[in-house]
Amino acid sequence: MVSFFRRKKPATSPSERRYSTEELAAAFPDALPAAESATVEAEPAADELTAAAPVASAVAQQTIAAPARVEAAVVEPEANAGTPTPSLEARAAAPVARHVAVVAPAPIPTPGPKPEPVIASAPAPADDLSVSTPASTPASTPSVATSIDKPAALPGKMGWRERLRGTALARSFGGLFHGNPKLDDALLDEIETALIIADVGVTATTDLVEDLRKRMKAREFADANALLKALRADLIALLAPVAVPLRVDPDAKPFVILTVGVNGVGKTTTIGKLARRLKGEGRSLMLAAGDTFRAAAVAQLQSWGERNGVPVIAQGQNADAASVAFDALQAAKARGIQVLIADTAGRLHTQQGLMAELGKIKRVIRKLDDNAPHEVLMVIDGTTGQNALSQLRQFHAAVEVTGLVVTKLDGTAKGGVVFALAREFGIPIRFAGIGERPEDLRVFDAEAFVDALLPESLGA
Ligand SMILES: Nc1nc2c(ncn2[C@@H]2O[C@H](COP(=O)(O)OP(=O)(O)OP(=O)(O)O)[C@@H](O)[C@H]2O)c(=O)[nH]1
Structure with missing residues (x-):
């Protein structure tokens, strides 16, 4: 040392x-132009790649303007107004509709011609998760709106290297x-x-x-x-x-994914991307808007769910996150939903009270299903460096993390924390976030990741 x-x-x-065109051509002799390559090996939701259509400027403007409209879409459950919350046991027997605001799924737009790419002049706001396909836009596959000033990742391993x-x-x-x-x-x-x-x-x-x-x-x-x-x-x-992919157990009805992590790591965005992937695989889904600290997070999920035909269970801001998760699980069971993804508010791993709240969410949903959550998915910001290790240690102690998503590896990440996490914890890394677009949530692929970090050969 x-x-x-x-x-x-x-x-x-x-x-x-710098890489010349010739060098790139030599490095990737089999690479097809992005438009021609729709399939990615080892990427189950290959359809997402085609959904990476560049977003038209009109869409970009809509997206940036979205928060105001989305705020209005937050539904306060009538039953909660002025009424004391009944015990969880009592609620287990009660009809779901009394407590929850279920955002009815909107019809899913049918795919149409791709709009011409227009580069937006400014990146989307940081917490902009809403779907960027307004009704008036020429029909295209809805996407989770994120920053729109970057080109879509190229498919396959080449996409990794690029990003x-x-x-x-x-x-x-x-x-x-x-x-x-x-x-x-x-x-x-x-x-x-x-x-x-x-x-x-x-x-x-x-x-x-x-x-x-x-x-x-x-x-x-x-x-x-x-x-x-x-x-x-x-x-x-x-x-x-x-590098163990997330496997949705078909016998779990529903398969419950609880997402956790510190503030701003990309939890809500990841849920949108993951939901899109799972839906693309033909699974029925429900989302629980458990980030009750941040009104925008609830609105993000509701808006996304509305546009993608995915029901979202939400309560008002500052509602009890465990209660939201409980209601959602009850609703998902009643509807025969296959996968329920529950969001939680970002919290610092050093905030003891908030960490304990995660344990409560887990205990409460276990009143309905002994095995839930089936996956505790911790989202880690890849730019965090060695601090990610202490984050994971604390979250693991609180809720027993079963899978990781390492996001923002495309940004200012150093890249090495993925190895440190793997070595120290051995917890499966399910996905890697290599960009802000829906298709940039990739099933973690050890070879693709390492090959993206190393030159192909000397002199490359
Ligand atoms: N570059 C890049 N940005 C990402 C990635 N994943 C998420 N982001 C961005 O990270 C920012 C924060 O994402 P959110 O989903 O709001 O984070 P959060 O963890 O839900 O935040 P809190 O609710 O405050 O805890 C957004 O601007 C996302 O677009 C990624 O893989 N790459």
């Missing part, structure tokens, strides 16, 4: 690295392996630095680098390219055990 303090800079600064190119790890490795470096200790020191700076964590980094050093000394690598291949295999081996 001492070597971390005595190493030189890569010969080429990662930020200076993760900006991460610290990808830039460091790009610089390091550019121009056939010598196979020596200095190269290993540089790799060590890159991994530590990218938040892979000291232990994981030391293990990786020392293994490579031993093999180098044993003359296992003919050149730096062989070392790069070995590094790739080691990184994939670290992630492979956690």
